[in-house]
Amino acid sequence: MGLCGENDFNKFALLLAVVFLAGCNAAPQDEVSIRSAEVGFAVKAEPARSEQPKELEQAKAAEKEKPAAKPKSKQAANPINELNQPGIAPETLSIPSIGLEADVTHLGVTDSGEMAVPDNGEELSWFSPGYQPGQRGRAVIAGHVDDLDGPAVFWDLTELKPGDEIVVSGDDRELRFKVHTMESVPLDLADVDSVFGYHSSPELVLITCSGTYDYDRGTREERLIVYASLVKE
Amino acid sequence: MKKLSVSLVAVLVLFSLLASLVMADEHGDMAKVRVLHASPDAPAVDVYVNGDLTLEEVPFKTDSGYLEVPAGTHDVEVFAAGTEYAAGEGVLQADLEVEAGKAYTVAAANLLESIEFVVAEDSMEVTEGQAKIRVGHLSPDAPAVDVGIIGGDALFSGAEFPSITDYAEVDPGTYDLEIRLPDGTQVLPLEGTELAADTVYSVFAVNTVDSLEVIALVDYEAAASPDEMPTTGLGTPEQSQSMWLLIGGALFLVAASGLVWRKRFQ
Numbered sequence: 001m002g003l004c005g006e007n008d009f010n011k012f013a014l015l016l017a018v019v020f021l022a023g024c025n026a027a028p029q030d031e032v033s034i035r036s037a038e039v040g041f042a043v044k045a046e047p048a049r050s051e052q053p054k055e056l057e058q059a060k061a062a063e064k065e066k067p068a069a070k071p072k073s074k075q076a077a078n079p080i081n082e083l084n085q086p087g088i089a090p091e092t093l094s095i096p097s098i099g100l101e102a103d104v105t106h107l108g109v110t111d112s113g114e115m116a117v118p119d120n121g122e123e124l125s126w127f128s129p130g131y132q133p134g135q136r137g138r139a140v141i142a143g144h145v146d147d148l149d150g151p152a153v154f155w156d157l158t159e160l161k162p163g164d165e166i167v168v169s170g171d172d173r174e175l176r177f178k179v180h181t182m183e184s185v186p187l188d189l190a191d192v193d194s195v196f197g198y199h200s201s202p203e204l205v206l207i208t209c210s211g212t213y214d215y216d217r218g219t220r221e222e223r224l225i226v227y228a229s230l231v232k233e
Numbered sequence: 234m235k236k237l238s239v240s241l242v243a244v245l246v247l248f249s250l251l252a253s254l255v256m257a258d259e260h261g262d263m264a265k266v267r268v269l270h271a272s273p274d275a276p277a278v279d280v281y282v283n284g285d286l287t288l289e290e291v292p293f294k295t296d297s298g299y300l301e302v303p304a305g306t307h308d309v310e311v312f313a314a315g316t317e318y319a320a321g322e323g324v325l326q327a328d329l330e331v332e333a334g335k336a337y338t339v340a341a342a343n344l345l346e347s348i349e350f351v352v353a354e355d356s357m358e359v360t361e362g363q364a365k366i367r368v369g370h371l372s373p374d375a376p377a378v379d380v381g382i383i384g385g386d387a388l389f390s391g392a393e394f395p396s397i398t399d400y401a402e403v404d405p406g407t408y409d410l411e412i413r414l415p416d417g418t419q420v421l422p423l424e425g426t427e428l429a430a431d432t433v434y435s436v437f438a439v440n441t442v443d444s445l446e447v448i449a450l451v452d453y454e455a456a457a458s459p460d461e462m463p464t465t466g467l468g469t470p471e472q473s474q475s476m477w478l479l480i481g482g483a484l485f486l487v488a489a490s491g492l493v494w495r496k497r498f499q
Contacts, residue, residue, distance in 0.1 A: 030470040080426045080436060080449040113460030121467055129457035136454055146468035154465065187462060196458030198357065200267065200298030200451075209466035219464045 032145050035158045036184050036210030036224055043162045043180040087132025087202065091170040093124055093141060098156040104141060104170075115196075115207075117142050121152030130196050133168045134175045134230065137198045141168075142207040145224075154208035157224055158182075166204055166228050177204040177228035184210045184222045195225060202230035262333030265299040265355075269340040269448070271371040271439045272348050277314040278341065281323070282307050290314040294439060294448055296338075304333035311341055311348075324348055336452065338435065342371045342395045353397040355452040356433050364405045364428035365452075368412075369397040369437040372445055378420055378438070383409040391415065397435070405430035412438060412445070421445055431455040 094101040106128040107116035118125050124143040131137030144152035164179040195205055204227075211222030268280055270291045280288035280297075288297050291314075307330075310323035327350050331337055336355040343349050351371065359365045368380050370392040381387030388410075389398045410423040421438070428434065433452040440446050 032466065032470070078423055078426055079447050080423065080428075080434065083434070083449055083451050084427065084429070109459045115459040115461070115463035117463045117465055125463075127459065131454070131456045136451055137456055142463040142465050144468075145466045148468055150468070152467065190462050192460065192462060193458055194263075195462075196456075198453050198456070207463055207465060209464070213466075213470045215469075218469075220466055223462050223465070 030213060032210065032220065033212040036222065039158045039210070039224065040183045041162055041181065042183070085134070085136060085202070087135030087139065088168070088170040088173050088175060089128070090126050090133050090139075090141065090168045092168070094167045095160070095164065096167070097161070097164040098159050100153065100156065102143065102153050104168075115140065115142060117144065120144075121147030121149070124153060127196065131198075131202075133170075133177075133204055134173070134202050136200060136202055138196060138203045138205045138227075140196055140205045140207060145208040145210065145220075154206070154224075157206060157208050157226060158210070160226055165231075166206070168204065175202075176231040177202075178231050179226055179228045181227040182224070184224050186211070186222050187217075187219070190223055190225075204228045204230070262304040263301045264304050264331035264333055265336035265357075266302050266329070266331060267299045267336075267338055267355075267450075268297040269338060269437065269450075270295050271340045271342045271351075271369075271437060271448070272345055273373070273440045275313075275324070275341065275345040275348060278324075279312045279314050279316065279318075281310045281312065281318055284308065284318065284320065286318070294446075296448070296450055299336060302331060304331055306330045309339065309350075325350060327352075338369075338397070338450075338452075340369065340371055340397075340437070343373045349395065351395045351397065355435065356400050357453045359431055359433050359453065359455055360402060361455070362405070362430050363402045364430060365400045365402050365433040366428060367398045367400040367435055368392055369435060370394045371437050371439045372442055375420070375438065375442040375445060376414060378412050379415055380410060380412050380436075383411045383419075383422070383424070397437075400433070403428060405432075412447075421447065423447065429454075 089106065090104045092102065093104050102122065102124045104124045104126050105118055107118070107125040108127070108129050110116045115127050116125060121144045124141050127140040127142070131139045133139040143154035145154050145157070146152050160179050160182060162179055166177040166179065168175045168177065206226040208224050209220040209222070210224040211220045214221050268288055268291065270278060270293050273293060275293065277290045277292040279286060280291065282302065287300065291297065306328050309327050309329045311325040312318065312323045324345070325341055325348050329339065329352065336357050338353050338355055340351040341348055342351045351369070353369070356365060366388070368389050370378065371394065373394055375394060377391050377393040379387040379391065380389040388401050388403070392398055405428050408426045408428060410426045411419050412421040412423070413419050432454050435450045435452050437448045437450070438445060439448055
């Protein structure tokens with residue numbers, strides 16, 4: 001019985017070694033490229049963005065309460081001034097669903113025109129010449145997927161699911177965004193103007209590296225891009 | 234059950250293929266379109282684009298925000314909310330041609346009995362440090378109006394229904410504006426209007442003249458973008474890594490077979 005077990009173990013060990021060898025031959029163990037190979041989703045946008053109904057309902061309710069108050073019901077506040085939607089200069093970012101909490105630095109572009117990133121794997125960087133989180137448009141925050149020691153701040157970004165919450169804080173305010181789209185885009189196909197571009201409502205965009213490593217270019221072939229929309233308080 | 238799961242997988246694969254096609258499209262030639270409900274007596278509407286329900290229950294005085302659509306011609310059709318779709322049966326239909334990189338406002342205007350589309354191209358640029366504004370006259374029974382500084386010059390003169398003016402670029406700041414008749418009679422005051430730098434505004438006069446009101450929208454806010462995406466990996470997967478694993482595997486194999494051999498010779 002004991003012998004038999006040992007024999008089995010030997011066979012198993014042999015098998016394991018062979019499998020191990022075969023596996024190694026087939027694919028190098030580059031976990032970033034494995035993790036980002038099959039990612040991507042897009043939640044269909046809600047059919048209509050209607051900013052006014054809530055106010056409209058409130059106005060209607062108010063009218064009901066005070067039927068004789070304002071028969072002409074002209075707008076009290078200047079509707080142009082209600083468009084004012086200031087953002088924040090982000091200081092910290094957290095994503096509870098993947099246990100991420102990080103400080104956010106403010107950076108611009110590198111000499112070669114790339115969005116600049118921190119020189120370490122712990123911090124994130126906000127593209128400060130672009131849109132502020134909370135302002136209409138796409139505010140972009142980037143972080144490294146790995147550093148010299150292994151996984152970095154955005155290592156688990158591929159784990160995000162639709163609806164996950166991203167919390168950005170700064171200027172004594174806290175903004176909540178909900179993840180709606182994730183895609184891994186080949187570097188040459190990335191539409192930079194769109195990723196950093198104007199949008200009718202505030203969006204937050206997170207970027208990290210994905211895909212297989214291109215030794216010639218010295219960077220990964222793709223970028224993982226996560227889009228989230230502002231949750232109205 | 235197995236059959237079901239197989240076909241499910243097939244469907245999923247198909248969907249992801251479609252999704253990747255759509256995504257690839259997004260990086261090509263897209264245009265921006267927003268829809269505005271400006272017909273005072275029309276019910277909330279559903280908007281179909283090329284037969285697909287795209288906007289649902291859009292009430293009067295509401296806009297959709299910019300939607301990304303591929304450049305080209307699109308069949309845009311408007312139905313009273315909840316109406317079953319039938320091609321060509323909508324209260325309003327148009328073949329809308331949109332160009333890549335451009336943005337458009339599509340307003341459903343006029344009273345329901347003579348509802349019509351008013352389409353304008355929106356500006357996606359502004360001189361640095363300046364503000365840009367235009368007005369749309371979408372109040373079906375209101376006369377031609379001017380929009381200008383109270384007691385001062387008109388910014389826009391003789392705007393008639395249904396039309397959207399060209400943009401005027403102004404210094405950012407606070408303006409006491411008004412909508413007035415060409416003879417100077419005030420129709421609607423817009424005092425203390427703050428126009429921010431690097432921002433493009435559209436201000437639409439809507440509803441009937443006896444309850445005239447204004448919808449204000451931001452068309453664009455300028456901000457910088459880089460030329461290239463960031464380089465967001467400090468690590469480099471070691472090219473020799475697989476070699477080490479190979480050697481490790483080989484050693485393991487030798488050790489394991491050693492065990493087997495020892496077994497045999499015992």
